[in-house]
Structure formats: C-alpha cells, structure tokens
Amino acid sequence: MKTPVTALARGDLKLIVRDSTLVMAVFGPLAITILLFFLPSIEALILIKFGFDPGPFRLFIVSFLSLIPGMLFAMIYGFIVLDERDEEVIDFISITPLRKEGYLTYKLIMPMLLSAGFFLFIIYATSLVRLNPIHAMGIAIMVAIETAIGTLFLVAFSENKVEGLAFSKVLGIMYLAIPLVFFWNSSWHWISAFLPPFWIAKAFIHSQTSSIWIWGDLVLGTAVHLVILQYFLQVFLRKQ
Amino acid sequence: MRLLAAVAQDIRFQFRHGFYYAYLVLTVLYIITLRLLPESLVHPALTLILFTDICALGFFFIGAIVLLERGQNLPQSLFVTPLRLHEYLLAKIFSFLFLSIASAFLIMLGAFVGGQDLIWFIFGAIMSTLIYTLFGLVFAARARHVNDYFVKALGIGLLISLPIFAYLRLFDTPLFYVFPTRATLILLDVLNVDYSISEKLFSVVSLVIWFFILSGITYQRFDKHVRHPA
Amino acid sequence: MIQVNDLHFAYGSNSHDTLKGLNFQVDTGEIFGFLGPSGAGKSTTQKILIGILKNYRGAVQVNGLDLHHLNSEFYESIGVAFETPNLYSKFTALENLEFFAQFYTNETRNPLELLAAVGLEDASETRVSDFSKGMKVRLNFCRSLLNNPKLLFLDEPTAGLDPVNLRKMEALILAEKARGNTICITTHDMHVADTLCDRVAFIVDGEVSLIDSPRDLKLQHGERFLEIEYRVGDSVQTKSISMEKLGTNDTFQNILNNHYVETIHSREASLEDVFVKTTGRLLQ
Missing domain, CATH: 3.10.20 (Ubiquitin-like (UB roll))
Known part of the structure; x- marks a missing residue:
C-alpha cells in the first residue's frame, strides 16, 4: 500500500528507531506497567516498614499512572511536529496531496491509538482495579482525546522546541486535577472541571461503586475533551 | 565581562522562551500545595519538589536549548568571537542556577520554610542544580533531536535518581553513596532530619568531586562536537 | 596576511583527504576569492582558516599566528559571516548586534550605523524571526563587521540578495577594502568574484588548480x-x-x-x- 499516510508512518518509524525514541515510547509506558505489577509488594513493604496501609490510595495511584503513557506519547509526537516545523517539513507537506490537515490527522491519531492501547493494557494486564469493560472503553476514549489535546497544546502555542518544553511543564499541571478530585473533600474541587483529567478521575471513582453517575462522567467528560480539542485545533490551523 | 554578557543573554533567551512564566505558575502551585499539606509533610515535600523539579530543571531544558542553538548554528558564530568555551558553558549553567534558586527561594518564602541548617540546605540546592545541568550538557552535546536527547536524559535521569529509594527508606545499599543524588538528597533533607556532621561533610565532598568530573566531560564533549565539529 | 603551505585535511574517520595539499597566500589589503563547485573544499578551507577545524596537516599562518597555537585573542581581529545566517531569532536586529559586540575588548562599531549602511535602519527593532532571507544575510554581514576586523571572511555573501541590495553589498565590501582590510570571499557566483576579487583561486576536488586576477585569467584563457x-x-x-x-x-x-x-x-x-x-x- 502506498498512501501518504503509510509514507508518513514509515518516515516516523525511521525517525523513532534511528533516534532510539522508540526506547522511550515503549519503555516509558512499559516501566510504568512493571511498576504497577509490583504495586502490591510495595504496598506490603510500606505497611511493614511504616505501619501505614497505602491500600486506600491504590485507585488514585492506578488512575494517575495509567495516564502517564498518554502524556509521554503526546510529548513525543508534539516534539516530532515541532522538529518538523523547525525544519520546514510541514510547509512542504502542505503542498502535497496529503495537505496539512491530513498530516495533522495522522500526527494525532497515532499517539491517540497508542495511549488508548496502553491504557487498556495497563488496566487489564495488572488487574489492580476492577473496571467494567464498557466503562474502560469510555475512559480509553477520553485518554485518547486527552493525548491529542496534549500534542496540540504543545504545537499550537509554542513556536519552537524550547518553548515547547516550557509548555510541556505547564501541560503537566493539567494532571493536578486527579489528586484534587481524590483528596479535596469539598465541592470546590469542581473548579478543576475544565481540566480533562478531572473527568477521568471522576469516572474511576464512580466505576468502583457502580454509580449511575459514571455515565454522566463519560458523556460530559468526552464533551469537555472534544470542546478543548476543537479549540486547540483551530489555534493550530490558524497559526500555520 | 564576556561571561556577564553571555549569562545575561542566556537569561533573556530563557525569559523570551517562556521559562520564567512556566516556573512562576509552577512556583505558585508548589507554594499552595505546601501550604495545604499538614505540618509534618511540608519539609519532605519540599525536598522532593526541589529534587525532582526545581533543581532538575536544567537537566530538563538544557537539551532543547543546546539543540535549538545548534540547529540555528549559533555556537558557530559565538566561537568565532573571543568568547571562550568555558564562558559559554558557565553562562548556560549560571542562567539555570539563577532560575532554580529564584524559584526555590520564592517557594521557601511563600511556604514559610526555614531552619537552622539553612546553609547546608542552600549549598545542596545549588550543587544539585549544577550537577543536573552538567548531566544535561553532557548528553546535549551529541544529541541529534529533542526526542533523542529525552531518551538519553530520561534513562540517565532514572538511573541517578535511584537513591530516592533510600530517601523513602524502602531500600538502601552502600552503593548509593557513589551517586551524586545520595548526597543531594541528604543536603536537601537537612531541614527535615538531623544528619551527622560527617554525613553532611561527605555529601559536600562527593558533590564537589562530581562537579569537577562532570565539568571536565562537558568541556571535552563540547570542544569536540560543538566548537570543533568535524 | 594568510600563508598556507601543503594543507591536508580529512573529515572524521574518512580515509581520503577532503583537502589534498593546498598552497596559497593572501596579501594584506586584497580581496581574495575561493571559487569552486559545492563540495570542492571551499568551506572546509575557510573553516580551517577561522580555527573551527583543528586536525589539519600542513602549515597555516593567519595574521602572523600559527593556527596550531590559536587563542581567543585571535578572534579580536577577524570577522566571519557564515553562509547560513546564524542569529537569535527571538531577539531584534539591534539586540543581536549589541549582544555580539560585548565580547570584544577592542572598540566596536556603532550597530545603528552598520544597520543603516545595509539599509536595515527601519528594522533595528524588529525580531529576526520576522526577517526575510535577504535581511538576515545583511544583518549577518553587519555582525561580521562589529569588531572592525582586519581580516574578514565572507561565505557566499550575496546569496539571496535582490539586485539593489547586491550592489549595496558589493559597495560595502569594497569600502572595507578601502580601509586597508583583507577580505576572503567564498563563492560559486562568478559575477561576484569577477567584480570584487583582486585574485581568485579555483578549488576543485580539494586542490587549488589556479590562482590569478580575474582580468589576467580572462586574457590568458579567454x-x-x-x-x-x-x-x-x-x-x-x-x-x-x-x-x-x-x-x-x-x-x-x-x-x-x-x-x-x-x-x-x-x-x-x-x-x-x-x-x-x-x-x-x-x-x-
């Protein structure tokens, strides 16, 4: 098959393999999976050493760590785009039949698939928390969109790699919503509802109590994700 | 004079690329977090914040800066002026030191952190920033892409962070005392735990030795790959 | 000003030499051109002359200094404009010039006057990221003049210039010569070499095949x-x-x-x- 997309994918794969980015792309998330496999032993160790039971924090830890691969993929693809913009590859691609829209679609779909895949893998390979498959799929969709949001955030607002780095620090703040949802026992934690991970944390909590609210989390959360995605897309396309 | 000009330029460069805004936001968030934490957790949390972020920011950013400069051939034009290589490198290091220390100072001020051993603590914060920045420079000298740098930096970053297990008292080995991070974790923790004077002195000596080793490697690598690329 | 004897150079682990025994000298006060197709060794030669490439074989003397014993003093009196303009894109034209001027102990030229000379006076407060290629080339040229260099290296100084600015640039290069400065130009533009250079060296495959003034060359071989x-x-x-x-x-x-x-x-x-x-x- 010789389509613009397979050509792009081959190019990326070459870039990733040559620069050993693949190492990070796979081993970063893999390291997190391995860490989660050992979570029960670490919990036991903490209980013995400090007489403190970290069990109640498990859901928080799993929901937090299962989102890290998405953030990593968002950053990897964000920096590939920034690199290609610095080298004016994007200008060239936008005059090929693929067009800029096709280029961007591809650069967003790859990290989306990878992060959703890793999310489901982490949840079901470690089986640390029980999650209804339909709920898991719903959360995975949000994880995927969130990754696209991350990539777009980096490339829409920064002009080059160095600014991209500053923005990636700001991107990390988004995940603050998770501890806020878990530990801030006041309805004030709703002020972070504009941050996408807020809804994932909510969904995780409601999924454990078979609460009917989970459907609200999934529908509203996906809507919030899509609105932000749409806004960042516009910023990016206007900028190029 | 040349050094001063180079430091000022690097600070302005970082400012224009939004580093100071990013760290202002982070600093405020860290202060809020520290204020909200129970008293007993403030000092350990501060240690971890400095260790993983504020002092490590040079490690995180230096790769992209050096790569961007190299992509624009800026080192080339700098090295055909009287600017010396060590001045170029010191400018990079001091500019990050300035950002780290300013941010650390604001956090401590905002969270009312202080104590008797402040001198050791400040020395620890300065040395960890220097060591992290130097580690970043060592890998930035040869990296080809930002992602390439991240892979190398992440690998080495995770490796040298292993003594965090000793800090969390989960796992310890004498081998950790070879790591520069064991020493920084002691000095960044003096406000929290009473360390013996020999432990503190060991940390200082260890960090100074690491500083000179890494400086030497950085200088050589930049001389070979950035100033005289062949 | 420049004396080169039997200069050899090989890149990295390459077994064959990129430069195969170059011999030439550049006299004080002349404009000397290196001509040749890309990949012939012009840029390599220039990189050696400005001290970027170190591990060459042969003898190279620049401004009375053996380049094996180069120090930062050397750079006080030379100016270099690289082919690809290398400037801080988030800084204005003036900020760029003022920054580089700080590295010299000798007296430096007024950046605003330099900008005016190349027709960039209205762009002094504009960030380089908003510059066109031709503007960057001109700013790059200004930077090479900051320290009043006795010896000036220009790599493709007219690339990307429109006819009006091309003429301006040629006049400026001749003005530098009139001040008694020595100028080395690397180019593959024969017109530039013909109008500006006192003598030119043809470089092909890492060797100098001919050195003479453009006029004599045309008379002898034309x-x-x-x-x-x-x-x-x-x-x-x-x-x-x-x-x-x-x-x-x-x-x-x-x-x-x-x-x-x-x-x-x-x-x-x-x-x-x-x-x-x-x-x-x-x-x-």
Missing part, C-alpha cells in the same frame, strides 16, 4: 569570439566565430554576403568560461 544569427530559408542558424582577423574569415564573410543577418553579438570569455575550460568542471 578567446574572443562573436555569435551571429542568420536566416537560411525559413530557419534561423547560429554560428560562433573567432574575432581574430574577421575581415579575412571566409565563413563570416560568406554569411554577411549571402544571408539575411538577424543579430551579431561579441562574446568575451567570462570567468565562468575560464573555470570550465581550465578545470573541466561546471560550477553549480
């Missing part, structure tokens, strides 16, 4: 001829004819007498023709 277009029936034919003894040239006389002549142009040999003739290579 052939004066003319090109004539004339009608034969419905078609137009072209012939090149030597200008020696035109009055007794049978072909020429035959055309004049028997055909309808459309155009006649005299064609002096250009430096490019000399280059092609003596090296057997094309320049591009």
